[in-house]
Amino acid sequence: MRVTQIIADLHVLDLPAAKGFYTDYLGLAVEEFNLGWVARYTSPETRVSLQVMTSDATAREDPVVSVKVDDVAAAYNQARQRGYEIVHPLTTEEWGVVRFFVRAPDGNVLNVVQDHE
Numbered sequence: 001m002r003v004t005q006i007i008a009d010l011h012v013l014d015l016p017a018a019k020g021f022y023t024d025y026l027g028l029a030v031e032e033f034n035l036g037w038v039a040r041y042t043s044p045e046t047r048v049s050l051q052v053m054t055s056d057a058t059a060r061e062d063p064v065v066s067v068k069v070d071d072v073a074a075a076y077n078q079a080r081q082r083g084y085e086i087v088h089p090l091t092t093e094e095w096g097v098v099r100f101f102v103r104a105p106d107g108n109v110l111n112v113v114q115d116h117e
Helices: 015-025 072-081
Strands: 003-011 030-034 038-042 049-053 065-069 085-092 097-103 109-115
Touching: 015 030, 015 038, 015 049, 065 072, 072 085, 072 097, 072 109
Parallel strands: 003 049, 065 109
Antiparallel strands: 003 065, 030 038, 038 049, 085 097, 097 109
16 A cells, blocks of 8 residues: 555635635645535646645544555555544545544544545
8 A cells, every 4th residue: 555645624614714814825726526524626837736624524523634555455454453543434535535534642633535436
């Protein structure tokens, strides 16, 4: 398993209100997606990304970062073998990703994700 990208997941109360700040002020002008509860904004120049979310639609807990990997099944198996707490099971989500949530030993919850092919 190889990590290909890490994206911060910032919690906000209002997605539309947050959009103006992150797109206008920070220049993250490309809205890669918006599911109504989570949206990703990216700089067209640097490709730096940030996700804002109100709360996760299918999981009990919200992640602090999304970690994109090239093999989510291998990442899931490694997490289980190491005894890490799986907060959200390995799931193919309707919006086109396969993911699970794992709790790091420090308590942070990570969304480990791969685009569904």
